[in-house]
Amino acid sequence: MADAETCVEVHDVHKSFKRGNEVLDVLNGLNLVVKQGEFVALMGPSGSGKTTLLNLIAGLDKPSQGSIQVQGVEISQMSEGQLAAWRTRSIGFVFQFYHLLPVLTAFRNVELPLLLLPLSGAQRRQQVRTAMEIVGLQDRMWHRPGQLSGGQQQRVGIARAIVTDPSLIVADEPTGDLDAKSANEILNLLTELKKTLNKTIVMVTHDPRAAERADRIVHLEKGQLAAQPAESWSN
């Protein structure tokens, strides 16, 4: 059962995919609890179900069986429309390949989620500026993604993820496409978000050095949690 400190609770979740005549069981009775303000890294071999689990937690897909609660909200039974509205306010998603819209400036990219909220133009501008200041790109607001480096683009991606002030940030290999220096900057930023803004972060990664930054590392194998190391939730 979720307590006041629980952000994410995954209970007995199964997820299967049909590929032609074949049914693939990706997640098999998975259970996971992520506390508020915790930084969790999901690791595991390819096909272990990391990204699938991330997508389920972010409300991008529904489990075949089981329940998922985020901030006390049961999301596994929501309709597509309800999930979309919930995602806007509650989830920030950071992609491996940034996925910024190339025709929009950094400002407009970060502003995108705010277009779905009942905010005035002035309010949107203020929130975007705040998000850009947090990620340290206030002087790059009017650049297009093509004019930014990989690290800068990922920071814009993070600004877009936090602009609606969600409580949960999910990141799918956020440093996977970056060099070591940029990757380090991104991980520093994520750590800072956790510390100063008390964001809960769930990150999928293949990189052990990235995983070390997390409070806890969760290993997945064949759709289930492997033996977990002792919690090391640092303040």
Place this chain on the structure above:
Amino acid sequence: MKFLVLIFENIRRNLIRTVLTSLGTMMLVLVVTLVFTVLTTLDYVATEKSSNIKAIVTEKWQNPSMMPYSYAPGLCAGGVDENDTTAVHPQGSMTWGFFVGSTESVPAKRSFENLFFSFIMEPEKARSMLDNIDSLTDEQVQPLTDAVNKMKTIRNGVIMGEGRMKKMNKRIGDRIKVYGRNFRDVDLELEIVGTFPKAAESYTDSSIIGREYFESALDAYKATHNNKAHSQADKSLALVWLRVPDKVSFDKLTEQILTAPTFSNPAVKCETSSTAISSFLDAYKDIIWSVRWFLAPACMIVLSLVISNAISISVRERRIEFAVLKVLGFMPWQILTLVLGEALVVGTLSGLLSATLTYFILNGVWGGLPFQVAFFPKFAVPIQCLWWGAAMGAITASVGSCVPAWFARSVRVSDVFSKVA
């Protein structure tokens, strides 16, 4: 409004593709605009009026109509029986004949440039009876008025349109000799005394010669051919226009003319100008039908396909973007609206631009679409084409982008970002 920035930025994404789609849209809207310009004008002139009706009297059983000029006085009086106290007298009348010839005497050298087409009529009637001239102001009609006054003293005067003068390389004051073609061996020595008003563009290739002078030319032919009249001498009256105030007067006038014994050999018929035009256009009805119900819709379908193709390519390229928008919280209908919005903006603006350019260039530079259909030399592009063009662009864009927009809204996030082996 918030999404307009997104729509416009996406339109700018691939400028070449947007411009090419726009140009394709503009070309097809141009074609449909021209088609509807002609059809609208023909529909208008073929529509029955309820007042200020122009009755047209022509030969009943033959086309082209060729009546003897001796019919003219009786017809202009309305075929009135003196004993009929309820008889209707026309408020205005005009006789028409047509003289076609060439300024080139050698048949092998005759061409469109030396073609001479003239109305044979009472010049003083031109001001009040000719279409498009009767609605002009006195100031606009002044050149014609001056020319008509000159013809009172210069019997062999001809009023010639500016377009025809230019083709013949002639000016006002020049003399020309015209060798008859429909009145073979009747050659006319004419002096250009004036031209039509600039505002009456439809007469630019036409001319007017006086009926009296033409009759005297036929008499001169008789005098030089052993007192034998020209074979067409009693066929020089093509039609008579009679103006009546309303439909009731028209019906009475028709009865008067058809029951008058004077006009039985050859027999005549009396119809409104719209009916006469409809009858004349009957020969073209299959073409008009095909153009209205086949060509124009075909153009619209092609336009929809052009837009559909362009939007489909764009949607395929942006599959991941649509997935990202869904991740951010965009609903399927919002994504559908974005794609439809992009198509609508391109289609509507292209259609409006095409129609606007067509309107101003054709009307301003050429005075209308120079496309000869029967006795209509030009067709003025109506102002309504501005909203036709925009509407055509909008509708075809909406129809063409429906399917790609549906595919865009149906993008599944889990499929796009799935990493299942």
